[in-house]
Every structure is written in structure tokens, then in C-alpha cells.
Amino acid sequence: GDLASIGLNETLQAANRGEKIAVFFVNNAVYGMTGGQMAPTTLIGEKTVTCQTGRDPDYAGHPTHMCELINTLKAPVFIERVSLANPLKIRLAKYAIKQALTVQKEGKGYSFVEILSPCPTNLKQDVKGAQEFIENQMEKEFPVKNFRNNLYKKDPVKRPESDFTTESLDKIFNVxxxxxxxxxxxxxxxxxxxxxxxxxxxxxxxxxxxxxxxxxxxxxxxxxxxxxxxxxxxxxxxxxxxxxxxxxxxxxxxxxxxxxxxxxxxxxxxxxxxxxxxxxxxxxxxxxxxxxxxxxxxxxxxxxxxxxxxxxxxxxxxxxxxxxxxxxxxxxxxxxxxxxxxxxxxxxxxxxxxxxxxxxxxxxxxx
CATH class of the missing domain: 3.40.920.10 (Pyruvate-ferredoxin oxidoreductase, PFOR, domain III)
Incomplete structure (x- = not known):
């Protein structure tokens, strides 16, 4: 949740620079670890502890689509949204995560995986309810798909190493x-x-x-x-x-x-x-x-x-x-x-x- 709100600028800037990191965004439609408050990805009409009558787009705006935002940038190498709704989709999610980590391991640039995840405690759902919520509601708002895969098209990014040695700093500051x-x-x-x-x-x-x-x-x-x-x-x-x-x-x-x-x-x-x-x-x-x-x-x-x-x-x-x-x-x-x-x-x-x-x-x- 914080990635799409308080950390949004840092996320976009890192992606735009093509930092050699793999980012995993757990989207469970609420702030799951702090009590289940409304999050940037909370669905329209979804009830949380901070929107008791459901999310109103005229008041709180529409859900934030992170993969789509990241996909507007040129630098990212790999972008995919996956789901944990059932065992098959979990295996596909595992494969996407492996690809994202491969991009990082090979130094090719920035990769981003959004993971549609259940939050049964805050949403008060059993296993079946959590599965149906992801498949019938979350996946309709957040389509599960690969947005970009340049893993095999992109060469490793070579950047000069930063030199913070005492000798280098002394030269810069005339010490x-x-x-x-x-x-x-x-x-x-x-x-x-x-x-x-x-x-x-x-x-x-x-x-x-x-x-x-x-x-x-x-x-x-x-x-x-x-x-x-x-x-x-x-x-x-x-x-x-x-x-x-x-x-x-x-x-x-x-x-x-x-x-x-x-x-x-x-x-x-x-x-x-x-x-x-x-x-x-x-x-x-x-x-x-x-x-x-x-x-x-x-x-x-x-x-x-x-x-x-x-x-x-x-x-x-x-x-x-x-x-x-x-x-x-x-x-x-x-x-x-x-x-x-x-x-x-x-x-x-x-x-x-x-x-x-x-x-x-x-x-x-x-x-």
C-alpha cells in the first residue's frame, strides 16, 4: 500500500532511472498490516475501517493501477501483474517473480511485479471467499497480464562505479x-x-x-x-x-x-x-x-x-x-x-x- 501512496514518487523515480532492482508490490486492496484501512488500491464500493460505506470515487478517487503507471516509463525491463487466487496462478506468479529476479541478477535494470493477494483477516473472508474476491472483483479491476518483458532483449546495464575514496573526495573539495x-x-x-x-x-x-x-x-x-x-x-x-x-x-x-x-x-x-x-x-x-x-x-x-x-x-x-x-x-x-x-x-x-x-x-x- 505504501508503495502506491507515500512511496509513489520514490517508486516512479527509481523505475524511471532503471535502477537495477526487482520490486514486488503486494496488492491486497487494503492496508493489511495496520488494521485494514482504505488503501490506494481499495476497490470502488469496497468497505474498510476508514470507509464504512465503501470507497466513493468522488471523494477518495479511483484505485491506483501501478503496473499501468510503471508501463508509461521507458526504462523498466519487466512488468507483470500476477494473482494468488488458485494454485495454477500461484505457479505463474512464481515464474514471473523468477524472471524479475533474473533481470536484477543479470544487472539489466528495473523489474516490477504486482501481486494480487488475499487479506482474509481484515476482509473477514474464509479461503473460498478470499479466492472469489480476487478472481471476481480484484482481477476485473486489475487485469492479470504481462505488460513488458525485455529480459532477453536487454543487455546488462554498465554504469561507472562511484568513487567515494578519501583521495577522490579530497580532489573534488580541494583538500x-x-x-x-x-x-x-x-x-x-x-x-x-x-x-x-x-x-x-x-x-x-x-x-x-x-x-x-x-x-x-x-x-x-x-x-x-x-x-x-x-x-x-x-x-x-x-x-x-x-x-x-x-x-x-x-x-x-x-x-x-x-x-x-x-x-x-x-x-x-x-x-x-x-x-x-x-x-x-x-x-x-x-x-x-x-x-x-x-x-x-x-x-x-x-x-x-x-x-x-x-x-x-x-x-x-x-x-x-x-x-x-x-x-x-x-x-x-x-x-x-x-x-x-x-x-x-x-x-x-x-x-x-x-x-x-x-x-x-x-x-x-x-x-
Whole structure:
């Protein structure tokens, strides 16, 4: 039943791609394993626990014909509907199943077998009643037939094997494992950082830069983004966890360091900062105070960025401040991370590194 409802899209997409699998669809006209509710294949007028007066096509639509749907696609190799109404039909079903499995075994593509099956418990039928229900009602709605058999016409599908080796992934993501900045502290406590603002403010890239810097130092690190549907201007945040041990969850509920680029973010996440934690935010937001034991720093990050000719690097100024607020990662690691992040935009690398240094200097001069 789920194949024809909640799993319908996945079923059709797999069939359309010609995945090398054999799929067996048990059609007993109800949700047999969960109490006998109406299913996509429930017959018109058939009574179930969720349609006590029988299925009404004007309300619930008509039965879904899966073989016919699959048959509209070009890729499937074998499609057949079989019945379990009597011993002869069971033997024919066995043969169809064997053919479907042969398609899979020989790597020729996708095969689909729909099996008209009894559900005597939910439909309250004896053996004879179940047999008559399949033959006299189900087979009229769902004709038993072979829709396609290209088993002997189709050659095995040859596809290149996926390469997920470390070497291959390093090449794709431009990772140089020889260029490690070394450890700062082998016994650091886990650090949870939240970066938040509007889409387009460089929130996610700031988090990625932190994560890249931690990765280069051999730390365990996670980066977890969250953003709205808007392309620009919507809420956006990311969580970064840095640790020397395996990270259990990338979700940050208790924040050590909050970097806020707009007022809504400051208001939303400030209460999640731990006692003794730090809030670092854009001074253009205005004054922000709290009665909690939290260090609050208003930084003119936009002004610092504009002084270096690019207001869009305000997020990098905040990262510069981060290099001085915590000794978890070296400044050199952030510089290398910026080079990695902007490898495809070499013109902006130098200005971002300059702004990084300027942000660090501002913190030293004003703390």
C-alpha cells in the first residue's frame, strides 16, 4: 500500500532511472498490516475501517493501477501483474517473480511485479471467499497480464562505479591534507558556536570558514545550516561544534559564542548563550544589554569592512574578533580557511584576510 501512496514518487523515480532492482508490490486492496484501512488500491464500493460505506470515487478517487503507471516509463525491463487466487496462478506468479529476479541478477535494470493477494483477516473472508474476491472483483479491476518483458532483449546495464575514496573526495573539495596548521590545544573542551543573520550577509560562509579552520587543525567539527525559503533576506543561521572527540549532534541548543549580524538573531538566540559565554554582534544593531553572566561585545564590523573597501566582508571582521576571543584555533588556520573558501574568487582573498586582521586588532584595542 505504501508503495502506491507515500512511496509513489520514490517508486516512479527509481523505475524511471532503471535502477537495477526487482520490486514486488503486494496488492491486497487494503492496508493489511495496520488494521485494514482504505488503501490506494481499495476497490470502488469496497468497505474498510476508514470507509464504512465503501470507497466513493468522488471523494477518495479511483484505485491506483501501478503496473499501468510503471508501463508509461521507458526504462523498466519487466512488468507483470500476477494473482494468488488458485494454485495454477500461484505457479505463474512464481515464474514471473523468477524472471524479475533474473533481470536484477543479470544487472539489466528495473523489474516490477504486482501481486494480487488475499487479506482474509481484515476482509473477514474464509479461503473460498478470499479466492472469489480476487478472481471476481480484484482481477476485473486489475487485469492479470504481462505488460513488458525485455529480459532477453536487454543487455546488462554498465554504469561507472562511484568513487567515494578519501583521495577522490579530497580532489573534488580541494583538500590538502599535507597543509595542516597544527594543534593549538589537544585538550580543548567542545566549543559550540552559532552564527546568525539575514540571508546574503555571509552567515553560512562564516560558519564554513570556522569549520574549515578547525578541520585543517585536525579537530572534530560539524557545520549545521538552517535557512528560510527566501533566496536573500530571510533568516539564516548555522551551528558549528568544535571538539577533540566525536561529536554526538551538530545541533547547538546551548551556545558558547553567538555571532549575530542582525537584531532578530540577537533577540532569538541570546537567551541560548551559556552563562560565561560570549555574544558578539554588529554594532549597527544598537545597544543590547542582558542581566545574565554573558560577555556582550558590540563590534562595528560593517565600518571595519567598509574601511577596507568591501562592506560584504563584515562577517570576516567578526571572525577576526573570534580569533582573539578564543584560543581554540590559530589565526593562521582562519587565513588558510579563507584561501580555501575563496579559491574560485582569488581577488577577494587578500581583502578578507586584511579584514580578518583588522577585526582581531579592533578586539585587542577595545577589550
Amino acid at each position: 590538502n591534507r599535507q597543509d595542516s596548521s597544527g594543534y593549538v590545544d589537544n585538550k580543548i573542551e567542545p566549543v559550540s558556536i552559532k552564527v546568525s543573520g539575514f540571508g546574503g550577509q555571509g552567515v553560512l560562509s562564516a560558519g564554513l570558514t570556522i569549520a574549515q579552520a578547525a578541520c585543517a587543525e585536525g579537530k572534530h567539527v560539524s557545520w549545521y545550516p538552517s535557512y528560510g525559503p527566501e533566496q536573500r533576506g530571510g533568516k539564516s543561521n548555522c551551528s558549528v561544534v568544535i571538539s577533540n572527540e566525536t561529536i554526538g549532534t551538530p545541533v547547538v541548543d546551548e551556545i558558547d559564542i553567538l555571532i549575530a549580524l542582525n537584531k532578530p538573531s540577537l533577540e532569538q538566540f541570546s537567551q541560548d548563550v551559556k552563562e560565561g559565554g560570549t555574544i558578539l554582534y554588529d554594532a549597527h544593531i544598537g545597544e543590547f544589554t542582558t542581566d545574565r553572566d554573558v560577555k556582550v561585545i558590540a563590534m562595528p564590523c560593517v565600518d571595519i569592512a567598509e574601511e577596507h573597501g568591501n562592506a560584504r566582508t563584515a562577517n570576516t571582521a567578526l571572525l577576526g574578533a573570534l580569533t582573539e576571543l578564543t584560543n581554540v584555533l590559530k589565526a593562521e588556520s582562519y587565513e588558510n580557511a579563507i584561501k580555501e573558501m575563496f579559491a574560485s574568487k582569488p581577488k577577494v582573498i587578500d581583502v578578507n584576510i586584511d579584514v580578518l586582521h583588522a577585526g582581531a586588532k579592533w578586539i585587542n584595542d577595545n577589550s
